[in-house]
Amino acid sequence: xxxxxxxxxxxxxxxxxxxxxxxxxxxxxxxxxxxxxxxxxxxxxxxxxxxxxxxxxxxxxxxxxxxxxxxxxxxxxxxxxxxxxxxxxxxxxxxxxxxxxxxxxxxxxxxxxxxxxxxxxxxxxxxxxxxxxxxxxxxxxxxxxxxxxxxxxxxxxxxxxxxxxxxxxxxxxxxxxxxxxxxxxxxxxxxxxxxxxxxxxxxxxxxxxxxxxxxxxxxxxxxxxxxxxxxxxxxxxxxxxxxxxxxxxxxxxxxxxxxxxxxxxxxxxxxxxxxxxxxxxxxxxxxxxxxxxxxxxxxxxxxxxxxxxxxxxxxxxxxxxxxxxxxxxxxxxxxxxxxxxxxxxxxxxxxxxxxxxxxxxxxxxxxxxxxxxxxxxxxxxxxxxxxxxxxxxxxxxxxxxxxxxxxxxxxxxxxxxxxxxxxxxxxxxxxxxxxxxxxxxxxxxxxxxxxxxxxxxxxxxxxxxxxxxxxxxxxxxxxxxxxxxxxxxxxxxxxxxxxxxxxxxxxxxxxxxxxxxxxxxxxxxxxxxxxxxxxxxxxxxxxxxxxxxxxxxxxxxxxxxxxxxxxxxxxxxxxxxxxxxxxxxxxxxxxxxxxxxxxxxxxxxxxxxxxxxxxxxxxxxxxxxxxxxxxxxxxxxxxxxxxxxxxxxxxxxxxxxxxxxxxxxxxxxxxxxxxxxxxxxxxxxxxxxxxxxxxxxxxxxxxxxxxxxxxxxxxxxxxxxxx
Amino acid sequence: xxxxxxxxxxxxxxxxxxxxxxxxxxxxxxxxxxxxxxxxxxxxxxxxxxxxxxxxxxxxxxxxxxxxxxxxxxxxxxxxxxxxxxxxxxxxxxxxxxxxxxxxxxxxxxxxxxxxxxxxxxxxxxxxxxxxxxxxxxxxxxxxxxxxxxxx
Numbered sequence: 001x002x003x004x005x006x007x008x009x010x011x012x013x014x015x016x017x018x019x020x021x022x023x024x025x026x027x028x029x030x031x032x033x034x035x036x037x038x039x040x041x042x043x044x045x046x047x048x049x050x051x052x053x054x055x056x057x058x059x060x061x062x063x064x065x066x067x068x069x070x071x072x073x074x075x076x077x078x079x080x081x082x083x084x085x086x087x088x089x090x091x092x093x094x095x096x097x098x099x100x101x102x103x104x105x106x107x108x109x110x111x112x113x114x115x116x117x118x119x120x121x122x123x124x125x126x127x128x129x130x131x132x133x134x135x136x137x138x139x140x141x142x143x144x145x146x147x148x149x150x151x152x153x154x155x156x157x158x159x160x161x162x163x164x165x166x167x168x169x170x171x172x173x174x175x176x177x178x179x180x181x182x183x184x185x186x187x188x189x190x191x192x193x194x195x196x197x198x199x200x201x202x203x204x205x206x207x208x209x210x211x212x213x214x215x216x217x218x219x220x221x222x223x224x225x226x227x228x229x230x231x232x233x234x235x236x237x238x239x240x241x242x243x244x245x246x247x248x249x250x251x252x253x254x255x256x257x258x259x260x261x262x263x264x265x266x267x268x269x270x271x272x273x274x275x276x277x278x279x280x281x282x283x284x285x286x287x288x289x290x291x292x293x294x295x296x297x298x299x300x301x302x303x304x305x306x307x308x309x310x311x312x313x314x315x316x317x318x319x320x321x322x323x324x325x326x327x328x329x330x331x332x333x334x335x336x337x338x339x340x341x342x343x344x345x346x347x348x349x350x351x352x353x354x355x356x357x358x359x360x361x362x363x364x365x366x367x368x369x370x371x372x373x374x375x376x377x378x379x380x381x382x383x384x385x386x387x388x389x390x391x392x393x394x395x396x397x398x399x400x401x402x403x404x405x406x407x408x409x410x411x412x413x414x415x416x417x418x419x420x421x422x423x424x425x426x427x428x429x430x431x432x433x434x435x436x437x438x439x440x441x442x443x444x445x446x447x448x449x450x451x452x453x454x455x456x457x458x459x460x461x462x463x464x465x466x467x468x469x470x471x472x473x474x475x476x477x478x479x480x481x482x483x484x485x486x487x488x489x490x491x492x493x494x495x496x497x498x499x500x501x502x503x504x505x506x507x508x509x510x511x512x513x514x515x516x517x518x519x520x521x522x523x524x525x526x527x528x529x530x531x532x533x534x535x536x537x538x539x540x541x542x543x544x545x546x547x548x549x550x551x552x553x554x555x556x557x558x559x560x561x562x563x564x565x566x567x568x569x570x571x572x573x574x575x576x577x578x579x580x581x582x583x584x585x586x587x588x589x590x591x592x593x594x595x596x597x598x599x600x601x602x603x604x605x606x607x608x609x610x611x612x613x614x615x616x617x618x619x620x621x622x623x624x625x626x627x628x629x630x631x632x633x634x635x636x637x638x639x640x641x642x643x644x645x646x647x648x649x650x651x652x653x654x655x656x657x658x659x660x661x662x663x664x665x666x667x668x669x670x671x672x673x674x675x676x677x678x679x680x681x682x683x684x685x686x687x688x689x690x691x692x693x694x695x696x697x698x699x700x701x702x703x704x705x706x707x708x709x710x711x712x713x714x715x716x717x718x719x720x721x722x723x
Numbered sequence: 724x725x726x727x728x729x730x731x732x733x734x735x736x737x738x739x740x741x742x743x744x745x746x747x748x749x750x751x752x753x754x755x756x757x758x759x760x761x762x763x764x765x766x767x768x769x770x771x772x773x774x775x776x777x778x779x780x781x782x783x784x785x786x787x788x789x790x791x792x793x794x795x796x797x798x799x800x801x802x803x804x805x806x807x808x809x810x811x812x813x814x815x816x817x818x819x820x821x822x823x824x825x826x827x828x829x830x831x832x833x834x835x836x837x838x839x840x841x842x843x844x845x846x847x848x849x850x851x852x853x854x855x856x857x858x859x860x861x862x863x864x865x866x867x868x869x870x871x872x873x874x875x
Contacts, residue, residue: 072821073819073820073821073822073858074820075820206814206817207817207819209819209822210813210814210817210818210822211814213819213822213825214810214813214814214819214822214825214829215757215797215798215800215801215810216755216756216757216758216796216797216798216826217757217798218822219756220756220823222756222759222760223750223756225754225756231751256740257739257740273751273752274739274743274747274748274750274751274752275747275750275760276739276740276743276744276751277740277743346823346857347761347767347769347821347823347824347855347856347857348759348761348823349760349761394821394822395821396821396822396823396824397821397823397857398821399857425760427763428761428762428763428764626817626820626860626863629859629860629862629863630820630858630860631859632859633859633861634857634858634859637859655762655764655766656761656762656764656766656767656855657764657766661855661857662859662861663852663853663854663855663861664847664848664851664852664854664861664864664865665848665849665851665852667861667862667865669862670862688859
């Protein structure tokens with residue numbers, strides 16, 4: 001490798017405090033989208049072994065792994081590369097990673113059938129496919145070497161990018177046999193490794209993407225640079241769904257650096273020499289809006305509609321035993337829980353760079369849905385799909401916002417009016433006020449208790465269906481499977497239960513997936529009510545749950561572990577409480593304890609968070625920990641402050657000054673305990689966001705005795721002194 | 724107007740209005756995209772740079788006010804002792820997730836350590852509370868700062 005690619009150099013072995021052992025730091029060469037990245041050597045032009053869409057080996061031995069999923073911080077590039085390289089027996093320190101292009105056919109998520117990074121299912125969905133891909137390639141490389149040596153393939157082994165025939169002391173690199181391997185048939189069911197022989201999977205390896213993120217080299221979508229490009233920013237009607245009536249751009253056009261004002265039916269964009277010029281132009285615009293039918297909608301109206309809808313009978317999502325008979329036994333209780341609209345507020349605001357030519361369109365962005373971005377661009381450009389190239393990038397926060405492609409479509413529509421390539425960057429204010437929002441939900445639950453156990457359980461979820469808009473093919477018979485996901489999978493042993501769903505589309509607000517998706521709501525309602533029921537039964541919340549978890553032993557084990565690690569039951573000062581929550585969501589079994597103090601004014605102070613997780617095979621255990629630490633903060637942030645409110649059809653929150661984030665000085669120690677498991681890998685990215693809020697709510701309940709039933713937390717309800 | 728500014732030890736001449744925030748000069752005029760836009764109102768810290776060693780939010784820093792003071796960005800901070808320590812600790816502790824805020828986090832942490840080689844938790848809180856991380860890497864940021872200070 002030439003010395004200018006300093007990134008190729010091997011870093012030293014680093015001591016890891018996390019695993020208590022030695023961990024190799026792998027300084028991977030990265031290969032990102034073809035813009036603004038350090039020049040990369042091309043694949044060897046003479047030959048290429050590409051047995052599937054994930055692996056390419058040229059005859060210099062350079063091994064490129066193509067990522068079907070998007071990297072948005074969850075560590076999936078490293079985990080996917082670990083799985084591929086494990087079965088391939090590649091030299092892990094030398095593999096190159098490449099952002100995958102849009103293709104449902106090649107890179108569709110096996111659980112969805114389309115290319116999407118979401119629902120915490122990169123690893124659990126691609127696990128078999130990636131292992132097979134790696135093993136097939138390894139099998140072919142071994143066969144090619146064996147044929148060259150005229151020996152039995154079974155007598156050869158592979159490791160670190162080489163095939164070895166030990167008895168004759170010969171070896172060939174993957175590059176040396178790549179051409180021959182390329183001529184062999186691809187085995188459909190190659191022999192997979194015995195997990196006991198894994199050398200990469202299960203190790204807390206260093207991530208591939210972090211070195212370049214530590215010195216500003218990583219190129220996110222917002223950093224894309226195209227020759228001769230201009231910079232644009234846009235404004236949409238402050239009233240959701242409104243249109244442009246008239247735009248007076250006379251002042252804007254005269255500002256230095258402003259090149260053009262583009263007026264479309266639903267937005268106005270200013271194009272300038274740089275973002276600041278465009279933004280100044282935006283501020284100088286005088287736009288008259290046709291505010292439309294949403295101009296009278298307030299949050300109170302939306303909640304009234306949701307509450308009315310929750311009175312209706314829902315579509316039955318699950319029914320076991322006889323719920324009416326169960327509810328008639330013992331003593332019964334009811335509660336209703338409400339969760340607000342939430343914005344995603346990714347740190348990287350929405351953006352998209354577009355270069356149009358008469359017969360083509362190129363897109364630079366960071367998307368969780370590469371193929372959908374391509375489709376939206378094609379439609380907006382009026383071009384066939386195959387004329388649209390999408391260069392996906394590292395994502396500065398997805399959380400579900402980048403499961404949408406609206407920012408791609410609008411950028412292309414603007415670009416059609418501009419003669420130069422443009423980068424469209426949304427201001428934070430536009431990003432927050434024109435998001436797709438986590439639905440507001442109302443959950444009503446009835447349950448009956450007999451001898452310290454629940455004997456009847458009726459749970460109804462009422463809210464907007466994201467699935468019906470986003471993936472209509474999966475919305476069947478009025479049932480949104482995501483909205484009831486963890487209601488249906490409720491872990492407790494209850495003989496009579498029923499889960500219902502009422503679709504209630506809220507006016508003005510378009511809803512979208514938000515980290516934790518449906519289970520975020522389900523787990524909050526279930527685990528909040530579980531604590532209220534435990535108190536009715538005069539039982540400790542952990543003991544109450546343990547008595548009904550025999551059917552879900554992995555969760556029961558996690559709960560026992562978290563109780564031990566959190567010091568559950570040990571004395572606490574006044575107005576300090578511990579709260580627990582458990583969840584079997586996304587294929588991972590997680591128990592969480594939050595310890596919090598409520599001061600006299602009702603302010604909540606996080607003291608400590610403890611979490612135990614059984615996620616099956618933990619491909620990279622350090623990433624599992626990091627995802628839970630971060631996900632918990634994401635969820636706790638929402639529980640403490642998150643709420644998007646609507647007044648006269650306008651989103652009231654606009655930036656981080658009025659849409660609060662947890663900060664480092666408010667962050668408690670967070671201990672995550674990963675349980676060793678040989679089960680199929682579960683999902684992890686969403687889980688912390690789901691786990692935090694009910695555990696915090698229950699900690700406040702323990703500290704104050706106040707059973708909060710809405711988020712975000714109402715300080716006035718838990719203050720001991722009234723302000 | 725034309726301004727000559729020193730960034731990471733190199734002089735750059737830029738022709739922009741004097742109220743143009745340094746952030747956009749770096750990103751859009753000079754193509755130095757390591758410094759990030761997050762909020763535009765000095766609430767998130769993603770745009771943090773050093774001016775004569777002090778951490779400042781470049782989104783609200785008019786280029787016309789910089790004068791001869793030395794600007795250091797994430798692309799250049801590794802050349803300083805504190806910056807190199809922080810970057811190494813960030814990787815040793817695997818702080819980074821999406822990474823978008825981390826340029827700013829690293830700049831704030833490097834300024835902290837340069838001024839205070841042995842910060843306690845309260846010092847870390849005071850220096851870092853202006854930097855938002857939506858991925859929630861705060862636990863590891865605290866560990867990494869202590870590690871860089873040689874205390875963990």
